[in-house]
Amino acid sequence: MRVPAACLAVTAALMLAAGAPFAQDKPAEVGLAVYKPGEKYATDEQAGEAIDKLAGHLSGDKATFKRRGVRNNPTEALKLFKDDKHPVAVGIVSPAFYFANKDTLKLTALAEARRGNADGARYTLVGKSATENYPEGKRIATSLTAEKEWLNRVVLPAPENAKPVQWVQYDNLFDAAYEIIDGEDDAPDFVLADSISLQAIQKDDDLKVLKHGLQSELLPQDLVVEVDSRLGAAREPMLKALNELDKTDAGRKVGELIQSPTFQKPDAARLEKAGKLWARK
Amino acid sequence: MGKEVNKAQWLGMSAFLALGLLFVSCRQVPNDTLNGGSGGEHVRYSRLVQEARDAFESSPRQVADVELAAARFGEALGIRTDEYATLWLAARACAWLGEYAGDKSVREAYVRRGLTWVNTALKVNPEGVEGQFYHGVLSGLLGDLDNSYGMDAVKQIEARMTLLIDRGTDIAHGGPQRVFGLLLLRAPGPPASIGSLRNARKQLEHAVEIAPQWPENQLYLAECEFAWARDKDKPEFATRARERLERHLLGADAPMPTGVGHEWDAWQANARKLLRDNS
Numbered sequence: 001m002r003v004p005a006a007c008l009a010v011t012a013a014l015m016l017a018a019g020a021p022f023a024q025d026k027p028a029e030v031g032l033a034v035y036k037p038g039e040k041y042a043t044d045e046q047a048g049e050a051i052d053k054l055a056g057h058l059s060g061d062k063a064t065f066k067r068r069g070v071r072n073n074p075t076e077a078l079k080l081f082k083d084d085k086h087p088v089a090v091g092i093v094s095p096a097f098y099f100a101n102k103d104t105l106k107l108t109a110l111a112e113a114r115r116g117n118a119d120g121a122r123y124t125l126v127g128k129s130a131t132e133n134y135p136e137g138k139r140i141a142t143s144l145t146a147e148k149e150w151l152n153r154v155v156l157p158a159p160e161n162a163k164p165v166q167w168v169q170y171d172n173l174f175d176a177a178y179e180i181i182d183g184e185d186d187a188p189d190f191v192l193a194d195s196i197s198l199q200a201i202q203k204d205d206d207l208k209v210l211k212h213g214l215q216s217e218l219l220p221q222d223l224v225v226e227v228d229s230r231l232g233a234a235r236e237p238m239l240k241a242l243n244e245l246d247k248t249d250a251g252r253k254v255g256e257l258i259q260s261p262t263f264q265k266p267d268a269a270r271l272e273k274a275g276k277l278w279a280r281k
Numbered sequence: 282m283g284k285e286v287n288k289a290q291w292l293g294m295s296a297f298l299a300l301g302l303l304f305v306s307c308r309q310v311p312n313d314t315l316n317g318g319s320g321g322e323h324v325r326y327s328r329l330v331q332e333a334r335d336a337f338e339s340s341p342r343q344v345a346d347v348e349l350a351a352a353r354f355g356e357a358l359g360i361r362t363d364e365y366a367t368l369w370l371a372a373r374a375c376a377w378l379g380e381y382a383g384d385k386s387v388r389e390a391y392v393r394r395g396l397t398w399v400n401t402a403l404k405v406n407p408e409g410v411e412g413q414f415y416h417g418v419l420s421g422l423l424g425d426l427d428n429s430y431g432m433d434a435v436k437q438i439e440a441r442m443t444l445l446i447d448r449g450t451d452i453a454h455g456g457p458q459r460v461f462g463l464l465l466l467r468a469p470g471p472p473a474s475i476g477s478l479r480n481a482r483k484q485l486e487h488a489v490e491i492a493p494q495w496p497e498n499q500l501y502l503a504e505c506e507f508a509w510a511r512d513k514d515k516p517e518f519a520t521r522a523r524e525r526l527e528r529h530l531l532g533a534d535a536p537m538p539t540g541v542g543h544e545w546d547a548w549q550a551n552a553r554k555l556l557r558d559n560s
Contacts, residue, residue, distance in 0.1 A: 041469055049428060116472070172470030174477040175512070182479070196472030257429065259473070 027061060030234050031068040031088040035077035035097050036222070038143030040171050042072040050257045057254045058241050063234035065090075074100075074146050081105050081227060089230035090238065092258075095220040095271075096150030099278040109271060110235070111224035111242050111263040116196045120270060123155050123216040124198050127190040128180055130211035136163040141176030141188035145169040154277040155192070155216045173197045177207050219274050224263055239263075309433050310420045311393065314401040315362040322360045329357035330367050337374055341542020344382050350374045351391065358398065368402035369411040371395070376415050379422040381543055389426045395419045410445065414452045417441030417460060435474055438464050446484075454495035455488030462488060463501050466508065478512055481505050494536060496548050499529035503552070507559045519559060526552045 032055050036042035047070045055065035068088050071077040074097060081088050081101070090110075098107055115121075125131060125140070134156070144151060145167045158164050168188050170176040174197075179187035190213075193201060201207045224242060231238065242263035245251040255261040333353035339346035354371035362368065375395025379388045396419045402412040417438045424434025442461035445452065453459075462484030468476035485502040492498055506522035509515065529535055530552040537545050 039469065039473060041473065171512075172477060174470045174475075175479050178477065178479040194472055197470075200471040200475075253429070256432070 027059065027064045028232075028234070030058075030063045030065045030090060030231065030238075031086060032058075032065045033068045033077070033080045033088040033091040033093075034070045035074070035080075035091065035093045036070070036072055037074060037094050037096070037146045038171075039072055042070055044070050046070075054254050054258055057245075057250060058238050060234075060237050060241075062237060063231075065234075065238075072146075087230065088227050089234075091225050091227065092222055093225055094147060094150075095223055095274060096147040096154075096278075098223050098225055099275060100149070106228040107225040108229070109220075109223045109266045110226055110239060112220055112266040113222040113224075113260040114262055114264060115221055115260050117261050118195055118221070119264070120218040120267065121216075121221045122195055122218050124193050124195075124212050125156075125190045125214045126177065126193050126198065126201060126210045126212055128210065130213035131190070132213055134159050134162055134214070135165055135190060137165065138189040139166045139168050140190045140192050141168050141170040141173060141179075142192040143169070143171055143173060144192075150278070151192070153280055154219065154274055156214070157277060157280070174200070174204070174207070177201055177204075177210060181206055181209065217273065217277075218270060220266060220271055222260075223266060310423055310430055310437055311396050312400055313397050314404050315358060315397060326357050326360040329353045329360070330364075330370075333357065333374070334370065337370070337377075338540065340540040341545070342377075342540055343543050344378070347374050347377050348382065351378060351394070354398070355394070358401075362401055363405055365402055365406040365409055365412070368398050368405060369409065369415055372399035372402060372415045372419065373411070376418045376422065379419065379426070381547065385426055389423070392419055392422045392426060396423065410448075410450050410452055413441045413445055414456055414460075417457075421460065421464065432474075435464065435468060439475065451491055454492035455490075455498055458484045458488035458491065459498055459501060462505070466501065466505050478505070478508055482509060495538065496530050496535070496545070499525050500548050500552055500555075504555055507555060510559075522559070523556065526556060531556075 032051065034042065034047070034051055036047075041047060044067075048067060051067045051070055055067050058065045068083070068086055069080045071080060077093070077097060078101065081091065082105075091107075092113070093107075098109060101107060125135065136158075140156075142151065144155075148167055151167055152158065152164065156165065168176075170188070170191075173191050173193060176188055176191045177193075180189075180191070191197075191201075191210075198212070201210060226235065241251070243265075244262070245255040245260075246262045252261070330353070333350045336346045336350035336353060351371070351374045354367065354374055357367060358371060372395045375391045375398065379392035379395060382388050382391060395415070399412055399416045399419055402409060403416060406412060417440075420430070420434040420437035420441075424431040438460060442457040442464075445457035446461065450457070462481050464481075465475065465477050465484060466481035468474040470476045482502075482505050485498070485505050488495075488498040489502050503522040503525045506518040506525070510517070510519035510522070527535075530549055
């Protein structure tokens with residue numbers, strides 16, 4: 001069927017405005033945004049080049065991926081996702097961001113990172129002594145205070161009537177752990193360590209004396225999310241490229257660059273469980 | 282410009298920036314070496330090496346001098362490639378240029394050439410202190426100029442510098458402690474990398490203990506003290522850093538080591554920037 005040129009032009013303008021790719025000679029532009037809380041180098045200045053390489057790797061006949069921004073602050077990240085002039089079609093975001101904005105931004109989780117090639121994320125409390133119980137009122141070092149709700153509801157939910165823990169921001173969890181073993185006055189009581197940091201702590205000559213206690217559930221890692229069904233025809237090729245990142249030299253380089261050798265389909269049960277914890281007030 | 286202290290026998294560059302960033306690749310730092318032999322032209326080889334050494338030792342040293350040195354070393358290494366001393370001296374010239382010469386592409390070209398030369402030096406003498414040191418420095422510079430080498434560069438620096446520190450070897454005025462300390466200061470902590478303010482301070486204080494007269498040691502310890510003041514909310518460390526910069530780099534009596542020229546200007550500019558950023 002032939003479509004009048006004028007009609008095509010109008011359709012094209014509308015779809016571009018939504019950031020959605022469509023079949024035409026010139027690949028459509030797909031806005032890509034990254035939000036990584038707790039990592040001070042997750043900025044355009046420091047990480048933009050790496051995300052541009054990821055965007056280049058994902059680009060193909062149907063779509064050209066273009067970086068909209070890299071943020072480590074949830075408010076700034078939200079601004080990116082709400083910018084109608086430079087629409088974001090796909091993002092790599094923390095699970096907390098996904099659950100907090102799932103409905104308002106119309107997010108769909110398409111894939112999950114495998115940082116450290118691990119399936120899921122688990123957090124462990126590390127301190128001078130091991131605790132298997134919720135450490136009521138204690139000071140806990142984390143790089144994730146920007147996502148306190150996630151910490152309190154999902155990572156370390158407090159039992160009913162328990163005195164909440166105090167989350168203390170540390171950009172560097174090693175230094176928080178050193179404060180504990182050095183016996184500094186204002187040292188935290190525990191460090192909330194992700195699995196990669198935990199391995200690093202276990203390997204460190206000074207820090208390996210620390211004890212490991214309470215652990216979180218196995219939680220989702222960072223998620224690749226589609227915004228408001230904007231990916232269109234670019235969705236499947238993108239997912240294939242992400243899933244097969246470790247299958248080619250070029251893909252492996254990108255995987256190393258973004259510290260996730262591949263992306264897998266989100267674990268539905270894990271996501272649902274985290275969602276239920278998140279929904280609890 | 283302040284009064285001079287003892288002539289700098291070793292070059293102590295280490296001002297590469299934040300390595301091991303959040304998104305860094307682990308492309309391997311090149312390990313290529315020269316294939317040349319140990320053939321004739323002894324007189325010409327010796328003359329070229331001497332010219333290169335003289336050019337590098339120009340006082341005060343400027344970029345053109347070191348470029349000439351690198352060129353002469355290059356010619357000499359076209360004749361023979363089995364002399365460890367020539368190889369590491371050549372690599373050192375490239376490391377200097379990797380830090381101070383022109384634009385990024387020029388610096389990267391020198392760094393890559395320096396890596397080839399230092400790899401060859403380590404092939405000739407795998408235990409060589411200078412080879413170990415400048416391999417770490419050049420890896421760091423490459424990682425800084427091309428982030429895709431960042432992760433491997435961090436590994437190389439950590440391995441080389443801890444080896445030298447554990448051996449108790451001094452080179453480049455507390456170079457291993459300074460280079461490793463600066464890496465720990467500027468790199469993020471786990472899970473992204475190995476950075477730690479506490480460990481950085483230990484190394485940089487050690488570098489200052491070893492060579493208090495070397496301005497770079499004072500400069501980076503001051504940077505660490507400013508970071509410590511911010512991170513620990515201890516303003517007395519910022520005061521200490523300001524006094525350190527004044528005494529060792531910016532004051533009228535700040536002692537400039539003999540032979541440094543271009544470097545001294547760069548260090549002073551960095552010291553002023555630190556003061557501005559922490560005012």
